[in-house]
Amino acid sequence: MQVINGEGYFVGRVKDICLIVNNTCHAALLIENAEGQETEILLDEISAIGDAILLKQKLKQKGVKNQISHCPSCGTELDADALFCPECGKKIR
Secondary structure, eight states, X not given: OEEEOTTSBEEEEEEEEEXXXXXXXXEEEEEXXXXXXXXXXEXXXXXXXXXXXXXXXXXXXXXXXXXXXXXXXXXXXXXXXBSBXXXXXXXXX
């Protein structure tokens, strides 16, 4: 399942669900980006789950250049790798 940050950028795919045990136990998703790097995302950092997982925070994929484009629906400036417009929610790709 795809993981999208709060600004509409693809950050990776869910690889696994894991438990992090330190002083307390936390459930998390193990996310793998396009370069194969893994990141743990705690479940309380998730805004919504549907066809994709939407994160609350801005978690950018490393190594992605910020090229500017515009939303075809509302004209809002967005990075070229945006999947959704952060202003109107229109699917870009």
